[in-house]
Amino acid sequence: MEKDTVIIDYLLGRLSESERLAFEQQLDADLPLKQEADGLQKIWSNVQQQEVEPDAGMDTSFYALLDREKENQAIEKARQQPLKALPRRRSYWPYAAVLAAFGLMFWLGRLTVTPTVRTLTVEKKVMQPLAMPPSEEVAQVETPKAAETKETSLTKVQQEVATLRKELKVTQELVVLGLLRKESAAERLKGLQYASHLPELKPEVLRSLVRTLRQDENINVRLAAIETLRAYGQNPKVREAFLARLETASEVPEQLSVIETLVGLRIQEALPQLKHLTEDETVDPLIRQKAQQSIQLLTI
Incomplete structure (x- = not known):
């Protein structure tokens, strides 16, 4: 696997x-x-969906989109690093000032000029490093530009994620359509399982599900199609599909499942067909009994 x-x-x-x-x-x-x-x-x-891999091309497209999102996140992280490292420069100024002070004191000790001149010279030299802009001010000047860059990068990442979700949804629908065309009944059952998690049915997916209910040769697949379509029972086309299947279904398990679905969805339009089943002597007795019970439930 x-x-x-x-x-x-x-x-x-x-x-x-x-x-x-x-x-x-x-x-x-x-x-x-x-x-x-x-x-x-x-x-x-x-x-509301899982990723599957019906073919290599779809897999490549999906993971390429994921890689693009990861790259954008890495770029954003790299851009933030200089901003975090910038405040550390402030720690060098105290050491530089101390070294400059010791050097000046040593130099002043060797001067022969008057103490007043030496005092003025010391004050002037010591104050020179302090006249330079502190690193905090530099960070404050650069912060608006950095914030703007970060906001732009975040917006780009959000756009990429939105695009990824949109393309993933399309991919999921293509996966369902592809699996429902498989020769293996197990693959078609898997496609129905994935279809049950779609937030909505696109027309092409709905047509494929109805075709599976109407034409699939495997009764287990048809029963699974009933369960999947039941979740979208408020869709008029789905209700029409159940009514049409009640007329054509011939196997008892499928007939029972369709009748239960019609009653569960409160589809009143099924009453004439149910009444016909109760009167048809060729219909299985279990189905006739079920149809009679369903008529009572729908008329309550």
Whole structure:
């Protein structure tokens, strides 16, 4: 199993207990892997989705965007370092003043001029270093420019993150569409699982889910499609899809699931079809009984 797939299944809680424990041990021993898992979990929380890897091109695009965000953060950190280091220069002035004072005192001791002249000379020499601008003032002068640079850098990083989230959302939708076209039923089931976490259904994704419900040859996949679409039951096209499937479904488990969904969503338009099922002698007795109970629930 590939690394990214393991991380996604771990974050979605799809691993068995033994697999989960083994992967958590691996995370404790592998810091880069843990950082990558934490990063994916943070992104998923923000955009309501997990990253998957349907092909190499999509993976390259995603990680390139992540690298760009990391580079911007590194640039911002590097720009802040000179500002932090600047106040340290102030500590050299006291030492320089002390050394200058000792030197002047030694020199004055050898002069033969009057004490008054020596006193004036000492005061003049000692005050010269103090006339220079303190490092705090230099920092204060440079602070507005540094703050402006930091704000610009932060804005750029925020724009990059917004772009990353937008492109990640598009990537997630493409992943769902790609998995639903896979020949493997397991891959199609995974695509339905990822689709259930999308904050909204784009028209193309909705059409793909409805097509899966209507045409997929595997009943487990169709049942999973019902569960996924149920979360978007307020969408008129989803409600129409359930009504249409009630007419065509022929296997008992799927018929039961569709009927329960129609009742749960309070779709009154299903009443005529349910009544027809109760009157059709060719329909399985269990379905006829379920339809009768559903009619009572919808008319309460």
